[in-house]
Amino acid sequence: MRVDYGFYVVAVICFIIAALPYMNVISQEFLSPSSFPSTALTVVFAALGLISIILGYSMRPKPIISIREPPEPAPPPSEPAPLTPPQEETAKPERKKTQGKTRRKKTRGRKEKA
Numbered sequence: 020m021r022v023d024y025g026f027y028v029v030a031v032i033c034f035i036i037a038a039l040p041y042m043n044v045i046s047q048e049f050l051s052p053s054s055f056p057s058t059a060l061t062v063v064f065a066a067l068g069l070i071s072i073i074l075g076y077s078m079r080p081k082p083i084i085s086i087r088e089p090p091e092p093a094p095p096p097s098e099p100a101p102l103t104p105p106q107e108e109t110a111k112p113e114r115k116k117t118q119g120k121t122r123r124k125k126t127r128g129r130k131e132k133a
Contacts, residue, residue: 022075023078023079024075026071029068029071030068030071033067034064034065036060037061037062037063037064040057040058040060
């Protein structure tokens with residue numbers, strides 16, 4: 020049982036005890052509403068009831084408010100470099116540059132008109 024429920028039960032009991040002098044069922048001299056002991060009893064138990072309500076309210080579980088941070092975007096997966104066997108340094112022969120006209124390569128991106 021939670022602690023705040025216990026304080027609420029104590030508060031209800033205190034308010035019932037505070038209201039005893041004002042019930043028509045009890046006709047004793049000690050608990051008559053006009054006597055000093057019954058007035059003191061009412062004030063004390065009403066104050067205890069209020070205190071236990073305040074304590075019960077302050078002891079209740081607080082709602083958990085979580086602030087969600089936006090998740091960090093995942094880094095793009097990096098492609099591993101292809102593994103090549105170690106090669107010995109070999110000198111590649113340099114190509115001779117031709118001094119003639121160079122031809123442009125045809126691009127595949129052009130669409131034919133129909």
